[in-house]
Amino acid sequence: MYKKGDIVKVRSCAGSALPIVHVKLLKKVIVKERKGNKIIWPAYIGWEAKLIYKKEVELLRKKFRIPYKFPKDVDTFVYEDDIISKR
Numbered sequence: 001m002y003k004k005g006d007i008v009k010v011r012s013c014a015g016s017a018l019p020i021v022h023v024k025l026l027k028k029v030i031v032k033e034r035k036g037n038k039i040i041w042p043a044y045i046g047w048e049a050k051l052i053y054k055k056e057v058e059l060l061r062k063k064f065r066i067p068y069k070f071p072k073d074v075d076t077f078v079y080e081d082d083i084i085s086k087r
Contacts, residue, residue: 001080002028002080003025004027005024006024006025007024007025007086008023008078008083008085008086009085009087010049010082011082013078018064020084021053021060022052022053023047023049023051023052023076023078025047025078026050027047027048028046029045029077044079044080044081045081046077046080047077050076051068054071057069057070057074
């Protein structure tokens with residue numbers, strides 16, 4: 001559905017208090033279900049991504065104390081389930 005280079009709007013898996021932001025998808029990550037010591041780790045699909053708008057980066061850094069610095073330190077990871085729409 002999504003491909004490398006797409007710009008998408010995402011919500012945070014940390015909760016609804018964090019704002020919706022725009023990211024550019026860089027690399028798809030597919031993890032299959034794994035079994036460990038009495039634990040079953042679920043499968044998921046996600047993306048290595050980077051924040052693209054300075055205003056959103058500054059908001060996350062100042063209001064929520066997330067240590068991003070535009071434009072070099074804006075790498076993040078998003079679960080495909082948290083993607084709201086493609087721009």
